[in-house]
Amino acid sequence: MNAHTNPVPVTVIGLGNMGAALASALLDRGHPTTVWNRTPQKAEALVERGARLAATPADAVAASPVVLACVLDDAALREILDPLAESGALTGKSLVNLTSTSPEGADEMSAWAGAHGIGHLDGGIMTTPEGVGNPELMFLYSGSAEVFATYRPVLAALGGPIHLGTEPGLASLYDTALLGLMWATFTGWLHGAAMTGADGTRAEDFTAVALRWLNGAVAGFLTRYAGQVDAGHYPGDDATVDVQIATIGHLIHAAADRGVDNALPELLKATMERAAAAGHGGDSYASVIEVLRGGAA
Numbered sequence: 001m002n003a004h005t006n007p008v009p010v011t012v013i014g015l016g017n018m019g020a021a022l023a024s025a026l027l028d029r030g031h032p033t034t035v036w037n038r039t040p041q042k043a044e045a046l047v048e049r050g051a052r053l054a055a056t057p058a059d060a061v062a063a064s065p066v067v068l069a070c071v072l073d074d075a076a077l078r079e080i081l082d083p084l085a086e087s088g089a090l091t092g093k094s095l096v097n098l099t100s101t102s103p104e105g106a107d108e109m110s111a112w113a114g115a116h117g118i119g120h121l122d123g124g125i126m127t128t129p130e131g132v133g134n135p136e137l138m139f140l141y142s143g144s145a146e147v148f149a150t151y152r153p154v155l156a157a158l159g160g161p162i163h164l165g166t167e168p169g170l171a172s173l174y175d176t177a178l179l180g181l182m183w184a185t186f187t188g189w190l191h192g193a194a195m196t197g198a199d200g201t202r203a204e205d206f207t208a209v210a211l212r213w214l215n216g217a218v219a220g221f222l223t224r225y226a227g228q229v230d231a232g233h234y235p236g237d238d239a240t241v242d243v244q245i246a247t248i249g250h251l252i253h254a255a256a257d258r259g260v261d262n263a264l265p266e267l268l269k270a271t272m273e274r275a276a277a278a279g280h281g282g283d284s285y286a287s288v289i290e291v292l293r294g295g296a297a
Ligand code: FVH
Pocket: 014, 015, 016, 017, 018, 019, 037, 038, 039, 042, 070, 071, 072, 073, 075, 076, 079, 080, 098, 099, 100, 101, 125, 126, 127, 128, 129
């Protein structure tokens, strides 16, 4: 079904910051959108734009073949959906769960959905509400390939949809891994901004240079090291772990001189030293994965 010529009716359960943004993006693309929220007042702006407010979750799911859910957590979702599944109101429907969960939570939800004849796709939203609707930003999915293919135009209204595979927990696994990458990057960037800021550099000026570093050289290292990680072979032909240990000493010294907290660089140095102690001193930085996996602990 083409969303532009024949838009699919969609139900959205949960109108918090994110659920409201999802419903808004669906309205932008012309999808007949039925919404339900525990606090119905949160639907007012959407109703003004053409959404239909359902009085009960059962009315909401009856309106559409596909239900997008985005509430606080697994427990809240099951509180809403369990009675519907028991009554058969969800049988034959497709559920796209955009509520954050763990890989194990997604597995459990998938088994629950399967037991009730519900198609299930788990989703990880890789943006904040203001990014919803931007095709450049990623929405990660895992679970039913059929649900993904059937409702791809609906999912594309929310952001760039990526189906990672049929294992239900994959989207959540990637989501959490990517958030870890984001927090580590944020903290490294803020550490650099604190250091350069101590000498009078504005964060915006530091960031312009930091982005060239991240998008160019660092992105290149990740691409090269990914191949090494997959091969389990870490040739130290660019910069060895021993060289990085010596170099991080300069960072720690410069930060300490400027009164900047060194917890992050000290942790990184200690991790590199564990890799060196395990025999990876002459290998590339990619060998640190052996420590992270526990192989050298
Ligand atoms: N906001 C974001 O940027 C992130 C991006 C990544 C994904 N997360 C996940 O999205 C889920 C919802 O997050 P949210 O930001 O929309 O959260 P709130 O604005 O706090 O809205 C929570 C909604 O959940 C409803 N709710 C809570 N408990 C219950 C319950 N027991 N029964 C029924 N509904 C419940 C709440 O209803 P109400 O308080 O308005 O009546 C809101 O609709 C979340 O998993 C994030 O991790 C967002």
